[in-house]
Amino acid sequence: MMCKTVSALMGALLLLLTQLAGAQVTALVGGTVVNIDGGPALEDAVILVEGERISAIGSRGDIEVPADATVIDQSGHWLIPGLMNMHVHLGLILPGKMAYELANETDANLALRMAAAARETLQAGVTTIRLPGDSRHVDLALDRSIRKGESIGPRIFSAGEALVITGGHGSESGKVYADGPDELVKAARLQVSLGAKWVKIMISGGIATDGGAIAEALMTPEEINAVVDAAHRFGAKVAAHSGSSIATTVAVDAGIDSVEHGYTLDRKVLQKMSKAGTWLVPTIVVSQPATAPFFERIGSPQWYLDRRDSVGKLHWMALKTAIEENVNIALGTDQLPNEPNDGTTATVREAEYYVEAGMTPLEALRSATTETARMLGAEEDIGRLEVGKYADIVAVPADPSQNISALRELNFVMKGGVVYRHDAASGS
Numbered sequence: 001m002m003c004k005t006v007s008a009l010m011g012a013l014l015l016l017l018t019q020l021a022g023a024q025v026t027a028l029v030g031g032t033v034v035n036i037d038g039g040p041a042l043e044d045a046v047i048l049v050e051g052e053r054i055s056a057i058g059s060r061g062d063i064e065v066p067a068d069a070t071v072i073d074q075s076g077h078w079l080i081p082g083l084m085n086m087h088v089h090l091g092l093i094l095p096g097k098m099a100y101e102l103a104n105e106t107d108a109n110l111a112l113r114m115a116a117a118a119r120e121t122l123q124a125g126v127t128t129i130r131l132p133g134d135s136r137h138v139d140l141a142l143d144r145s146i147r148k149g150e151s152i153g154p155r156i157f158s159a160g161e162a163l164v165i166t167g168g169h170g171s172e173s174g175k176v177y178a179d180g181p182d183e184l185v186k187a188a189r190l191q192v193s194l195g196a197k198w199v200k201i202m203i204s205g206g207i208a209t210d211g212g213a214i215a216e217a218l219m220t221p222e223e224i225n226a227v228v229d230a231a232h233r234f235g236a237k238v239a240a241h242s243g244s245s246i247a248t249t250v251a252v253d254a255g256i257d258s259v260e261h262g263y264t265l266d267r268k269v270l271q272k273m274s275k276a277g278t279w280l281v282p283t284i285v286v287s288q289p290a291t292a293p294f295f296e297r298i299g300s301p302q303w304y305l306d307r308r309d310s311v312g313k314l315h316w317m318a319l320k321t322a323i324e325e326n327v328n329i330a331l332g333t334d335q336l337p338n339e340p341n342d343g344t345t346a347t348v349r350e351a352e353y354y355v356e357a358g359m360t361p362l363e364a365l366r367s368a369t370t371e372t373a374r375m376l377g378a379e380e381d382i383g384r385l386e387v388g389k390y391a392d393i394v395a396v397p398a399d400p401s402q403n404i405s406a407l408r409e410l411n412f413v414m415k416g417g418v419v420y421r422h423d424a425a426s427g428s
């Protein structure tokens, strides 16, 4: 807590100093820039930031630091692109105690809760998130508010409200949702018209609700095809919640962009995804032991815990197989990016699980930087420390491309050239 307060104060102070000095340039000096493509790192580096973007990057001897630049010493630190988390619900409500407590949450309270979660996300080093389904369009309002500079938070790529079929995952019994190609197309267009960059559909059952079995295909091929076609025509991408091999096979044929969770995917469908370039967003952390205390803390009911346990082993196997088959993997947690797990955040624990399941530390790092940027179609702007990219930069006191757990010690966060966290203990 102390650390967080100090870091927030330091961040505010740096921002203030920058403004007072009227300096246009910030220079990060002396750090080691991790080579995100592999190969030798750039040691004793200088990164110049002008406005929101990186204007120069190179060795100290090669880059001249302007006399009036705000200099931030990064010696002893490894610099990487800001982390990204592709499966976040800022307003997440899970069954049990949490759901009871928030049953009468007003729009205003939801907005404030999500704004607070966005600030915490950025503090955790996560500078970009994708939101595959939040409520009441607070996500879209929050995105606009952050971009205007009214609120503090990461870059947001949102799907607006998820499209739910009657009786399926995310539905409540007795309520009518969107069914059939026509209704689903209309619902997809509605989200896109409100500012959604993605459309989210639920093609199989899930863990958190009782709507349909995890391994079953709940939506028809006609329905999936119609949504994907409608979204793509408007330039939006489509994410499918799926634990099912049968449903995923249909979705890959329909040209779906990403498959979320993939709890019970078999080798055959993973090979199909690999060939088609379909993205998998594993959210492995939700079904593994690291998150057991979290589910106890939020008072999850027994049926939920049982369902989670039975899915966990299959989910782990699916992830291992996906890595073996070179499926495109983008990191996502289905928990708040900063949610405490195993002494770190959900985002970092997710990356550690990828290494435990077969990735190299560098591959795990790429799954949260270059790969996520590629999935979002945002490689021009984010995912790498290069001239012209947004200055979304995180620093850690050890090399995460050698040991992914170095991310646990993350102590500096810059987004769009503004420092939001700089822990005093980091010594610079």
Ligand SMILES: [Zn+2]
Pocket: 087, 089, 132, 334
């Ligand atoms: Zn989710």
